[in-house]
Amino acid sequence: MGFTYLDPTKSAKFKDRYVTKIDETIKKYKGSETGDVGIIGLPSSKSSISLSMAANAPSTIRAGLSSFSTYSATQQKDFDDRRILDFGDVPIHPTSVEDTLDRLHISVEEMLQTEACDRYIILGGDHGVSYPSIHAFQKKYGRIGVIQWDAHHDVRNLEDGGRTNGTPFRSLLDGGILNGDDLVQVGIRDHANAEEYDRYAKEKGIHVYTMDDVEEEGVVSIIKKELARLENQVDMIYLSVDMDAVDQAFAPGCPAIGPGGFTSRELLSSVKKAAQHPMVKAMDIVEIDPSKDVRDITSRLAAHVMMRFMYK
């Protein structure tokens, strides 16, 4: 006998015939598909210097996509035909951080070898995942430029704790994977860094913009200026979005929250501007701890950061 209302194969959700939700357009990669944007989850946060459950963020950010439609009122366009491929999450090693970093690196590298997509989104995890990820893109594309939205430089010494979420850019710079002149840091905040790391950033030639610079120049014009500089010297551009660059009022679900950061609108408009550049091929989103979040505010903002990248 058939059911009148029950359908064990579908969730019991309201469906409006004219609305496509973003999660409805995402397909799992099974080995031969091609798409416009690929997604991979790097659920690693055991190398965080403070207790973090950021490993749970790939699933809460993906869940956030089910709340929003594919239609952009600004662009007057429905992106329901955009092909998004999900490569799944990398299983991390239960105890070894170095083994986990190897697994993340190999998995991003293998995803790129499929050549299935033009552009990719990498969901962390803590900021430690950017080191193996950016390294994989550098091996594939050559000289890489990075624009990093962050309250922190992330160039801590490795003597105090090995490779953590505070060291990814030091590992990339000292490892010769990234040039200081090809790294742009926007959103650096007061009382969130040390004088030694400011000195290191200057010595390496990193292009640093504090929140005071952002207030003076505007984040979108900083991004435009830096893209125009990077496009003449690198082979591809990677965006690294640490959600703690956003003010704690808009991103309460980060381990290192603080006041005086970006508004959610500033983050979205600047990521959108960067994503429109043809040399921008990848973006990671890191440092959301869903267990500290309030009503998934931070994961839902991250879902919108994805949309600005996917629907350019």
Ligand code: CA
């Ligand atoms: Ca960071």
